[in-house]
Each structure stands twice: as C-alpha cells, then as structure tokens.
Amino acid sequence: MAGLGIVWLVHAETGSFGAAGLVTGSFAVAETLVGPQTARLMDRFGQPRVLVPLLCAHAAAISALVALALTAASVVPLMAAGLAAGATVPQIGALSAARWSALLHGRAELAPAFALETMSNDLAFLLGPALAVLTATRLHPAAGTVLAGVLVVGAGLVFAALRRTAPSPAARTAPGRKTVRGRKTVRGREAVRGPKRLWTRSFVTLLTVNLALGIFFGSMQVSVSAFADAHHAAPAAGLLYGLMSAAGLLAGLVHGRRHGRTRPEHRLPLILAFLACASLLPMLAGSPWQLGLALLLPGAGVAPCIIVASTLVEATMDRSVLTQAFTWTNSACAAGIAVSAALVGRLVDGPGGARAGFAVPLLALTATAALTWSARIALTAAGTPGTGTAAGTATTATGQLPAGADSTGAAP
Template sequence: MARSFGYGALLRTPGAWTFLLPAFVARMPYAMLGLGTVLLVFDTTHSYTTAGAVAAVASITQVVGAPLTGRLSDRRGQAVVLLPCLTVHAGSVVTLVVLALAGAPIWSLFLAAGLAGASLPQIGAMVRARWLHALDGSPEALSSAFAFESVTDELTFVLGPVLATTLCTTVAPAAGLVAEVVLTVVGGLAFAAQRRTAPPVRLTAGRTGGSALAKPGVRLLVVALLGVGTVFGAMQVSVTAASEAAGQAGLSGLVYGLFAGGSVIAGTAFGAVHWKRSPKFRLLATYTALVVGCSTLWAMPNLFALGVAAFCCGLAIAPTLISAYTLVETLVDTGAKTEAFTWLTGAIGLGLALGSTAAGRLIDSHGAHAGFLVPAVGAGLGLIALLGLRNMLTPAAPAASRQVTGSQRPEPVRA
C-alpha cells in the first residue's frame, strides 16, 4: 500500500533549483570520462586493449577516491573538498589529452587517467546529502528525492555517452574529454557556490567518528550494488554484440535506450509514492525482480524480444537503487552519510567495469548472447548475499532506547 507524494512539492523546496541545475551539468561528465578516454586513446594507439585498460584505471581509482571525497565532505564541508577536486581533475584530464595526442608512453596515460578518476567530484552523493538537509529527514519526501536523483542519474548516463560520441566523431577525438572538463568545472564551481543549501559540518565532540564502511549493513549494500553495476556494464557490451551479430548494429542504442527508459519510468513512478513497507523489504523485492528480469535476457531469439526483455529488466533498476539509497541513510550516522552514498556509487562503477570485462570475454569465446549470462550471475550473487545477510540491514536502535533498567526490555526495532 502507498500514498502519493508529488514531485511538485519536492521541487518547491526552498533553494532546490539553485543546486539541482548546476549539479545536473556537473554530473553529465560521469558517463563521458570513460567513453571519451576510450575514443581518444584508441584513435592515438589503434588498440582497443590499451584504450579499455586506460579507461578501466580511471574507473578503479574513482572507486578508491570517491569514499575519501565523501568522508572529507562530511567532515570539512562540500565546497572545501570540491575546489581542489575540480582543480586536480581538470588538470589530469587535460594532461591525459596532451599525452595521448603527443604519443606519450602508455604508463603516463595510466597515471593521468588514474588521477582523473580519483579526483572526479562526487556531485551525485553531495546532492543526496543536500536533500537530507533540505528535507530534514522526512521519509516520505526523501523517497521522492532519491527517486528523482536516480532518474537524473539515468538521464546523464543516456545523454553523456551520446554527447561524447558525437563530439569525438564529428569534431575531434579529444573533443569528448574537453567537453567533460568544461562541464565538470563550470557545473562544479556553480554547485560549490551554493553554500546556503549545503549540509552543515557535524563533528562529534572529541572525535570524528568511524567510516561508514564500518557498518555491516553498508558493506552488504556495497556488495549488492556491485551486482547492479555488473548489469549495467554487461548490458552495454552484450547489447552491442547482439545487435552486430544480428546485422543491425545501429539498433544497439535503441535497445539499450529501452533498458534505460524502463528504469526512468519505474523510478519516476516508484518515487512518487510513500511506501508503508520498509526500505529493506522494498530492496529485497525489487532486487528479486531484477534477477528474474536478467535471467531472461540470454534466451531472447531476436532484437525485438531482447528490447522488450531489456525494458522489463530496466523496470527493476531504479526502484532497487532508490531503495538502497533510502536504506543506507538509516544505517549510518549523520556525519557519514555523504561517504556512505559514495561507497554505493563506487560499487556500481566497479561492478560496471567488471561486468563489461566479463561479458566481453564470454562474447569473444562463446558468442554474442553469452554476455547476457553476466547480468544474471552478478545480480544473482547480490541477491544471495542480501537474502542470507538481510538482518544486517536493520537499523540499530538509538542509544537512548537501549538504556534500560531493572526488568525493562528495549522496544523491538521495526525493519
């Protein structure tokens, strides 16, 4: 059962548009960095292996750097962290472009790409932290806010690659990365300037608190979203391979667009209501639906059937992400929420890299449709972890509720 909560009320939150618009600009490059790197490095080295390896380095270092950025944002403030990140990121991407065009040694490309990935500003996590502050922890409003953010993420991952590919193929091979730098810096600076909507820095007296990853529930969600990431990565590669095998390579974008479109539609609808069921229950239900959807992809006989199956599979993506982000907010202390969001985002990025790599190897050795086994296996393993360790996802009782005397017993915690 659920009741409506409109997006109109959400977007009328005081100050919301002042950080949403620059954040959208600054988030567009997330999906442009990897593809722009592949297109530029391939053009200069004529090796997909090298291009893929350089892009993978950027993805891996982003996974390492993102939680550190989030942790520092919680402790020092978003603007304080954003400005040096923007400086290092812009400098390292420009360096990567110059080195690639100059035919520099491959190891130097790895180094520049590594710095670019590690310093990529974590705008998505910072926006979610701003919603927490702006909405004052209202569960109903936060569900809609996280849905809105998941839909925004989907849009950037649809529009970003199109923009990067168009620029690289019609302007110059380096144009995609140049645009990535411009959008990141312009959007990032505008976002950092909106200090009024930034969450306050909260430090516990005498200590700074532990990492969000110290919470068992956060670690479990990281594993679960690693599985979701494999779905993203494997779908990109497998849909392309299946389209080429069918002699209709130009339809790959349409099929993947149906996958993303299903996610956008479901995310918009899912976040427009306030569910009476707990976030843990919703996560288990939507993740199960995701596994069921992924399990059908490999058996589709043609592109039309694959498009329908991809759309149905996409219907579970955004609701799963919304439930995970809503749940992680209840598992960590106030001063670690941005860091927690970055762990989930980083897990998706790492899963994407692993999924695309595994799917590519299966496709090379067993044919186009073999790549669709990766989403089923990756999501399936994530579901097994969630079901087996689901008790970790129950928020701990507040300290005050655990202070009992005599024969009194604490109130049970509701999942």
C-alpha cells in the same frame, strides 16, 4: 562520459585501442579507489572547502592528459595523467545524495528526491556517451574529454557555491541542545545519528547490492551488443539499451510518486528477486525486437532498486560518514561494471554467445536477493529509532506519508 571521451582521444592520437584501454582503466581505477577518500575529507571539512582545490586539480589533470595525447606522448605519461584525472574527479552523485539527506532527513519528500536523483543519473548515462562520441567524431578527438571535464568542473563549482544546502562538516559537530521533539540539533540541524563506523553489516550488504547492480549494467551492455551483432543488427544495440534506460526512467518516476506500506529493508530483496526473474527474459529472445521487449522489465526494476538502496544508506549511516557511504556505493557499482564487462566479454565470444552473458546478472542478482533477505534484521535495527538513528527516519524508511504531506519533493 569521461571514460568514453578518453577512449576516442587516445585512440585517435595513438591508433591503438589497447593504449586507450590502459589510460581509461587508469582513470577508472583511480576514481574508484581515491573517490571515497576524497569523500571522507568532505565529510570532515565540508563539501565547499574541499571541492574548490579538487576541481582545480582535476582541470589541470584533464588539461595535461589532452596536451600529452595531442603531442604524441607515450602510454606511460598518458596513464599517469589518467590516474591524476580519475583521482581528482568529484563524485557529483554522492555529493547530491548527501545534500538531499541533509535537507530532507526524516521527511516524506526524501524518497521522491532520491527518485529524481536516480532519473537524473539515468538521463546522464543515456545522453553522456552520445555527447562524448558525437563531439569527438564531429568536432575534434579531444572535444569529448574536454566537454566531460568542463561539465564536471562546472557542476562542482555550482555545488561549492551552494553552501546553504551542504551538509554540516563532521569536524564541527558537537553535542547540541534538546529540542521539543527530543532530538539534539547542531546549528539548527539534527545531530549525527546511527553507528559512526562506516563498515557495518548493513552497509556491506548495501555495498553488495550496488556491486550487483554494476554487474547487471556491465553484463547487459556487452551482452546486448553481442546479441545485436550476432543478428546482423549492430547499430540497433544503442536503441535496445536505450529502451531499457527509458523503462528505468518511467519506473523511477512512478516509484518516486508512490509509497509502499512495506519497509524498504523488506522491499529491497523483493525488488532484487523481481530483477533476477526479469533477467531471464533476454535469454529467451530470438530476435532484436524480442530482445527490446524483454529488456523492458529488467530496466523497470533497476530504478526502484537504486532508490530503495539509497534510502537505506541514508537511513542507516551516520551523517559524519554519509558522503563516504554514497561514494563507496558508486565505486562498488563502477567496480561491478568493469569486472562484469571483462568477464562477459570473454563469455560472449564462447559457444554460449550473448545468452551466456545474460546469465551473469541473473546469478549475481539472485545471490544478492538472498543476502539482503538474510540481512533485513540488521538493516531494520540500523534504521530504527532507538538504535542510534534519529527519530523521523522511520517515516522515510516505511515509505508512508504523514497526513497532509506532499509527495512531490523539491530540488536543492
């Protein structure tokens, strides 16, 4: 939403999509590179302590960007403001995922919680761009950027105020006492578990999964738009992409309420293989309505993939680096979107058209499915009690409910 708002703002004031792309790219690059470092501080000192100054800096950066754009500043100061805004935006999704883990680790409600998180993100991606464009075109060119900034600051302040749901800072973590379950606790919570290194083989595998999902999103956005334009139905591109998002919302709801008997590290490559096969269907479409039907299956495979990958991140990573881990996965997805959008944009302009663009996620997902299948032993070892993880992770990892457990989950 913020990126699209910046595009409309800078283009309206400069008349150049090139300048708008440079400023938006500066924002995205800074967010991708600096976001994990900010998350590292949150893991060490706690979310509330870091969020407040970060949000103040973000509000100042957004204000500077808007002021510079409205005063006809050159592209260099606008890019500097874009860098500052991107570097200070908090990764709300990663913060929320870390809180779900702190609240529900080892409980069967964790999978439904991640399903709810995924559906919320899908809804935000569905409504955010529409709100940004609507406010920028109907109210004022700066309205989309300002609205995005207000929503980020508002959500961040809510998270900063909810201190009871925030994960314990790693800086305060100390050996606790043994409980009746044989686990150590710190201030009433489980002690950290798992490998304390961030860059493990299991994490790199999960990072690659999110990169592949980003390639899927970026490729589909460009390819669907190119397909609709080639069939003289450019306005239908939003509807077609909306159908895929709606299928993802429904699949996320169903997956969150059902629990498979297979372990998530075995389920993930199967879901990726399904998603790769489903990505063949858009290549066979001959009209916009056929493409709409062909996008339903790929859309339905996305949400379960994100849910299972998030569950594995939670199960395999140490609490002291959990916010960083979720932020890095978000950054990998964003990088996949950016790179694939640029690549597919050139492909669809060639003789292959939209079909060439649809081939990109097929190749990426096929390779990633093979990678996750080969790495399933490492993922199993990282998420198994007795190898560093807390007891109780296995219940979540297997996706099985203990007797009498409820599968609904509650919001933090």
